[in-house]
Amino acid sequence: MPGIVNAIPPRLDAELTAAERSRILAKSALFSPPPAVLPDGRRDLVGLSREEMAEEFAQIGEAPFRVKQVWHWIYHRGATDFAAMSSIARPLQTRLAERFVIGRPVASTVQTSTDDTRKFLFRFRDGQEAETVYIPDPQQDRGAVCISSQVGCTLSCRFCHTGTQKLVRNLGPAEIVGQFMAARDSYGEWPSPRGETPRLLSTIVLMGMGEPLYNYENVARAMRIVMDNEGIGLSRRRITLSTSGVVPMMDRAGEELGVNLAVSLHAVRDELRDELVPLNRKYPIAELMAACRRYPGATNARRITFEYVMLRGINDSEADARQLVRLIAGMPAKVNLIPFNPWPGSAYEPSSGNALHRFANIVMDAGFASPIRTPRGQDILAACGQLKTESRRIGQGGV
Numbered sequence: 001m002p003g004i005v006n007a008i009p010p011r012l013d014a015e016l017t018a019a020e021r022s023r024i025l026a027k028s029a030l031f032s033p034p035p036a037v038l039p040d041g042r043r044d045l046v047g048l049s050r051e052e053m054a055e056e057f058a059q060i061g062e063a064p065f066r067v068k069q070v071w072h073w074i075y076h077r078g079a080t081d082f083a084a085m086s087s088i089a090r091p092l093q094t095r096l097a098e099r100f101v102i103g104r105p106v107a108s109t110v111q112t113s114t115d116d117t118r119k120f121l122f123r124f125r126d127g128q129e130a131e132t133v134y135i136p137d138p139q140q141d142r143g144a145v146c147i148s149s150q151v152g153c154t155l156s157c158r159f160c161h162t163g164t165q166k167l168v169r170n171l172g173p174a175e176i177v178g179q180f181m182a183a184r185d186s187y188g189e190w191p192s193p194r195g196e197t198p199r200l201l202s203t204i205v206l207m208g209m210g211e212p213l214y215n216y217e218n219v220a221r222a223m224r225i226v227m228d229n230e231g232i233g234l235s236r237r238r239i240t241l242s243t244s245g246v247v248p249m250m251d252r253a254g255e256e257l258g259v260n261l262a263v264s265l266h267a268v269r270d271e272l273r274d275e276l277v278p279l280n281r282k283y284p285i286a287e288l289m290a291a292c293r294r295y296p297g298a299t300n301a302r303r304i305t306f307e308y309v310m311l312r313g314i315n316d317s318e319a320d321a322r323q324l325v326r327l328i329a330g331m332p333a334k335v336n337l338i339p340f341n342p343w344p345g346s347a348y349e350p351s352s353g354n355a356l357h358r359f360a361n362i363v364m365d366a367g368f369a370s371p372i373r374t375p376r377g378q379d380i381l382a383a384c385g386q387l388k389t390e391s392r393r394i395g396q397g398g399v
Contacts, residue, residue: 020248028214031150033172034126036103044103045074046181047174049221050228060099062092068230074102075231078181078190103174104182117376120183124175128168130209132179134187134201135376142202147179149219150210155244158276159266159309159340159348170215176222180204180232192232203238207262211279213246213253223257236260237302247283247291254296261295262305262336263288267315268323276315289327303332303369309340310351310359317355321362334369341375 036044045053053067069087073079080102082093105122108129112118118134128151136143151168153160184190184201193199204226206212212219223239226232241253242262254261265288267273273280280288298304306328310316324335337360340350351359356372363370 017248017251021252024214024246024249025217028170028216031167031169031215033124033170033175033218036172036174038101038125042099042101044174045070045100046103046178047172047176047222047225049224056100060095066092070096071228071231075181075225075228076190076192076233078184078192080104103178104185105175105178107182107186110186113376113379115376118183118186120179120186122175122179122182124171130171130175130179132183132208134183136200141198141200143200144203144205145180145183145201146205146208147176148208148210149176149206149212149215153210154214155211155277155279157244157264157266157278159311159346165209167210170218171210173218173221173225176219177225177232179208180226194233203240204234205240205242205262207240207242211244211246212241213243213249216249216253220253220257223259240305242307244277244279245283245288245291246279247287250291250295254294258297260302260305261292261298262307263292265306265324266309266311268320268327272315276311285327289331292328292333293331298332300332303334306333306335307338308335309338310356311340312349312351312355314348316351316359318358318362321359325363325366325368328368329366334371335363337363337370337372339372339375 036047038044043056045056048056050067050071053071054064057064057066066088070085073085073088077084079085082088082096082100082102085093088096103125105124107120108123109121110118115138116136118136120132120134121129122132123129130148130151132148133146134143135146148171150170152165154167180201187200189200204223206219219241223241226234226239227236236257236259239257240260240262241257242264243250243253244264250261253259264277265273266276267280268285270280270284273285283291292298292304295304306324308315308324328335337356339356340346340348342348342350360370360372
């Protein structure tokens with residue numbers, strides 16, 4: 001019977017909580033980023049929480065109110081030099097410069113597509129690299145910054161170019177928030193727009209290189225900085241975290257961050273998803289759907305997005321579309337249908353236009369929005385599933 005594989009009841013939530021989260025965090029620690037300290041001993045202030053910044057300032061005898069001043073200059077004004085902080089006396093500017101830096105990743109290359117999508121290859125202090133993409137809205141002066149959370153990826157999804165690059169390491173909070181800040185440098189969008197003032201870089205999507213929930217603590221620290229109202233001030237409804245289904249961490253992300261959730265689904269049967277998204281062998285579809293149904297904050301106004309890459313003859317049948325509808329029935333959800341973006345050496349082909357529209361119509365007729373995503377930045381390998389760098393894990397042959 002169709003869907004019988006997914007009828008297996010999910011494991012009890014208790015079995016997925018403390019012990020498994022601890023295992024995930026312990027494994028994540030093996031790929032920790034290097035300390036955010038320069039060879040000369042100066043500490044990067046970007047990526048520190050307010051409390052951590054206050055501790056650093058206390059060590060040099062500065063009062064807590066200085067944190068608010070410096071935070072404003074870094075995250076609202078976009079300052080990268082203490083000498084530009086005109087509300088701070090020059091002697092203190094000098095003291096801060098002796099002890100701290102305000103870092104940014106360095107753009108090794110910047111490519112702009114014929115459709116104005118811009119891809120940055122950012123290099124970090126240890127020489128490792130990750131890609132970030134700005135996708136402008138074709139009709140309005142706004143757009144999404146697609147941010148990476150890891151150098152490489154541990155998931156090896158079969159249709160994804162990034163998945164062919166082994167995980168090198170996690171990105172730290174400074175490196176994650178720094179991607180957004182460096183992209184804003186590129187477009188000159190400082191100071192941070194306030195209130196209803198339009199933003200050119202209006203949303204963040206954690207859909208770049210890596211699985212954000214396998215680097216949860218660094219991602220969470222970075223997003224709290226982004227959401228701080230006295231700095232960048234981007235609301236949680238303008239941030240989307242995409243996961244392939246790290247079920248135990250989905251609960252924690254929902255409780256602690258409450259950002260929008262996108263799920264890389266790509267198949268509606270366990271045997272196929274096991275192949276396309278190997279993480280499914282650990283957290284099968286029934287468990288993933290249960291986690292989506294309990295995700296805090298999911299409403300009709302803030303629906304869970306299911307990402308579905310359409311692969312010719314693999315997952316694009318009308319039966320697949322009907323099974324997808326059954327899986328998400330009763331859930332505040334929408335489905336993004338993504339035409340497969342080819343990359344060198346890929347074994348898959350994009351679905352035909354007819355298959356795409358038949359699939360979309362079945363989902364829409366069931367009452368779910370089902371837009372077909374227009375590929376962006378394909379000519380510079382900046383489209384969904386095309387990101388990859390040459391970084392390798394030092395001392396382990398790139399594995």
